[in-house]
Amino acid sequence: MxxxxxxxxxxxxxxxxxxxxxxxxxxxxxxxxxxxxxxxxxxxxxxxxxxxxxxxxxxxxxxxxxxxxxxxxxxxxxxxxxxxxxxxxxxxxxxxxxxxxxxxxxxxxxxxxxxxxxxxxxxxxxxxxxxxxxxxxxxxxxxxxxxxxxxxxxxxxxxxxxxxxxxxxxxxxxxxxxxxxxxxxxxxxxxxxxxxxxxxxxxxxxxxxxxxxxxxxxxxxxxxxxxxxxxxxxxxxxxxxxxxxxxxxxxxRNEEYVGIGAGATSYMGRVRYTNVKEIPLYIEKVFGNDYATAEKEALKLDKIIGETIMLNLRLLDGFRMDDLTKRFKTNIDQLYGPTIKVLSNQGLLKEEAGMLKLTDHGLMIANQVFQRFV
Ligand code: SF4
Known part of the structure; x- marks a missing residue:
């Protein structure tokens, strides 16, 4: 891929x-x-x-x-x-x-x-x-x-x-x-x-x-x-x-990307890497034949899943829970099912043709919805 x-x-x-x-x-x-x-x-x-x-x-x-x-x-x-x-x-x-x-x-x-x-x-x-x-x-x-x-x-x-x-x-x-x-x-x-x-x-x-x-x-x-x-x-x-x-x-969709340059972030193999921000330091590190990484965060699976749900909800088409279950090979329902149920009952999320998405009201207060997943 x-x-x-x-x-x-x-x-x-x-x-x-x-x-x-x-x-x-x-x-x-x-x-x-x-x-x-x-x-x-x-x-x-x-x-x-x-x-x-x-x-x-x-x-x-x-x-x-x-x-x-x-x-x-x-x-x-x-x-x-x-x-x-x-x-x-x-x-x-x-x-x-x-x-x-x-x-x-x-x-x-x-x-x-x-x-x-x-x-x-x-x-x-x-x-x-x-x-x-x-x-x-x-x-x-x-x-x-x-x-x-x-x-x-x-x-x-x-x-x-x-x-x-x-x-x-x-x-x-x-x-x-x-x-x-x-x-x-x-x-x-x-x-x-x-x-x-x-x-x-x-x-x-x-x-x-x-x-x-x-x-x-x-x-x-x-x-x-x-x-x-x-x-x-x-x-x-x-x-x-x-x-x-x-x-x-x-x-x-929280998929993998490589970020090159000062302050750029990469996300690969469930690890997030962020480069040093300052231009001179970036140049110095890379010329020293090194990665310019300033921060490296290995993400726990439940955190990745929460972030993936939050990011996917930014897309108005939403996402299929089944797809995430297959992607992460774990029971998403067990982890986030109760939160999704509460938000759905509050009229902030809805399921349409198998896609979980924000409602119109959820869209207006999306940041409050997202906070429930991170
Ligand atoms: S200073 Fe202006 S042009 Fe440069 S990155 Fe910021 S917003 Fe963009």
Missing amino acids: GVGLYLHFPFCQQKCNYCDFNSYAGMEHLLPKYLSAIKQELFLYKVHVSVVNSIYIGGGTPSLLAINDITTLFDSIRRNFYVADRAEVTMEVNPGSCTLEKLKVIKMNGVNRLSIGLQSFNNESLKKLGRIHTVEDFIRTYQYARQAGFDNINVDVIYGLPWQTGEEWQDTLAGVVELDPAHISLYSLTIEEGTPFGRELKAGKIKKIDEDLEAEMYENAVKLLKANGYEHYEISNFAKPGKRCLHNQIYW
Whole structure:
């Protein structure tokens, strides 16, 4: 059985005000060494992986990679692993960091899915978020992507901004839908400590959005996207028929994946490995001919099953208990049957045609449901 391959590219032109991802601005001088380290880590994992079913190059801002580096990176992936013929290959792209020429090279290297971070169709909001691009930059990048031949494009948008009104959110969704991308991912803003927004919140300069308004934004987005032909297949993800993200479904099914790069996580053989986060330390470890692992967690079977149920419930189609029983060769009912019964009686879970899934009410308070499995 194959795995998903994730490559983390933690460089950004500037840090967005809400971002607590493992990404850094002003570290470009380390880029050549980082790329060599990535290639070395790919080589280290060669013995553990036979087939790669999907590739996801994320960040950070992978579209900051120079044209030559994009080609050598994909050469290195293909030299070390057998990439399945129909593998989904995604690369994240930031508007303002990608020319038409670069997008053509990305396509030539076998990338068949792009994920573009737009966040908002409002320039004032983009500025407050600390994004490096405008709406016009996004539209240009999107059109370049189409010209380069990409028909499978995801657009990321964010809601729940402290200053955002329901109308502004509707405008963002309408603007995206108008462009007809194959996939749309919604993110609700979480204000994290240590970010500029976190500090502003602490200082009372911004306030969290009203919870009811945020819930209304989500419900309205679901309605609007469904009405425009998108399948709501995961809590925050919407796709045109046949365009569901295969790579992310590996995570939601709790299947095996390899994560390469600073801070990346791998999950193989019921063990979760997380790499060191800092770029210099990552480079040092890998050049020392070592795995860059900072944490290694061997997961107990009941924990894996709980996490697998929780992750599968993110998928609106749900899952078959029988499939998990076969996969884990254990009686799932004995472990989680009582919890599932309680949640079903509370109207949060339901079984339909043998699939266990969230109800509409369960979907609105999904995090509370998930807590019962972890
Ligand atoms: S571009 Fe993405 S990864 Fe980089 S700082 Fe902004 S949100 Fe974070």
